[in-house]
Amino acid sequence: MTTKISEHIIAELLKDCKNNQDLLGENGLLANLHSQIIDSAIQNGICASLDNIDENEYSDYLFAKSLKLSHKQTIELKDEILSLYAKGLSQLQIQSHFRELKNIHLTANHISTLINMSMSDMELWRDRKLDPIYPIIYMDAMRILVKDNGIQKKKSVHIVLGINLEGCKEVLGLWIENYEGAKIWANILSELKNRGVRDIFIACCDNLSGLSKSINAIYPDTQVQLCMAHQKRASLACVKRKEQSQLSKDLLAIYTAPTLQSAEKRLNEMADKWQNNYPAMVKSWYHNWENLTSFYEYIPELRKVLYTTNAIESLNSGLRTVAKRDRTFGSDQIALNAMYLYLEVARKKWTMPIAYWQLILGQFKMLFDERF
Known part of the structure; x- marks a missing residue:
């Protein structure tokens, strides 16, 4: 009326x-x-x-x-x-x-x-349409405590952080599941496709079994770059605390090498030094080498974006602050909403493109011109 x-x-x-x-x-x-x-x-x-x-x-x-x-x-x-x-x-x-x-x-x-x-805003955010192309995405998960039917459980929050064509960071979504697995990631990637994401050039992720296959099943042209931060963290966890500083320096020398050939040389030097005491740690580097070093195909400015993963590490640090405050979330929805509110604050700061973006975008256009 x-x-x-x-x-x-x-x-x-x-x-x-x-x-x-x-x-x-x-x-x-x-x-x-x-x-x-x-x-x-x-x-x-x-x-x-x-x-x-x-x-x-x-x-x-x-x-x-x-x-x-x-x-x-x-x-x-x-x-x-x-x-x-x-x-x-x-x-x-x-x-x-x-x-x-x-x-x-x-x-x-x-x-x-x-x-x-704010929960209704969070639901709209999770269902929103996305851009057709994200040159880079970072895929990660973190563990939180959630009450499920009155029982406290550890669950995995799956996070996808994208770099859009303007070079700005954008969280594409949050998903809470009982565990992290390649099949769950496949479902998440399918959802991204249904929400409008047609193509991803590079996906940075950890070495979860079957994850690379899941990514390429949904996005067959996407290059998988194993996360150097995860590999380094897993390696440091293998050695004694007093040895971690030296190993960290040896690993830094590998992934900051100017060429793939020099990186391989430094890998062999690291292996000679640590092989006797930590053979499993050294073996993991050789096993993952191809997907760890795919960034050497690109210009130095893009390499740094791929191997440092500062963007996702910083984001996860903020989300962990939220999880630490609440200790145990009352439900999945409450957990998602608390993290969504944190992301809304972070989003307002993400107004500038990442460093050297025009240079990086130029290389993407040269390599993937037909995909734009």
């Missing part, structure tokens, strides 16, 4: 408005009118059923009313609360922050209501 307000009522409402601030300001006519109309509608039973009210608008109204804030102040406060929560602060810490710094007394219900309201 469209209700036309009479000119007489409008004139009466506007008679005390002298400027834009009186009409549109924080305490102006429109802000007060919005609040008073909803309040009156509830009191008169018109809005007894929330089915007829936008849930977010109604929650905003109740939130503003309980704290005696204007509509604009409410939006700003909501954004700040969600930002603090995303950065790893607990609800008690958020309450303390606003009480001590702004003399605003939030209840646990205020904060939990806002967090729960």
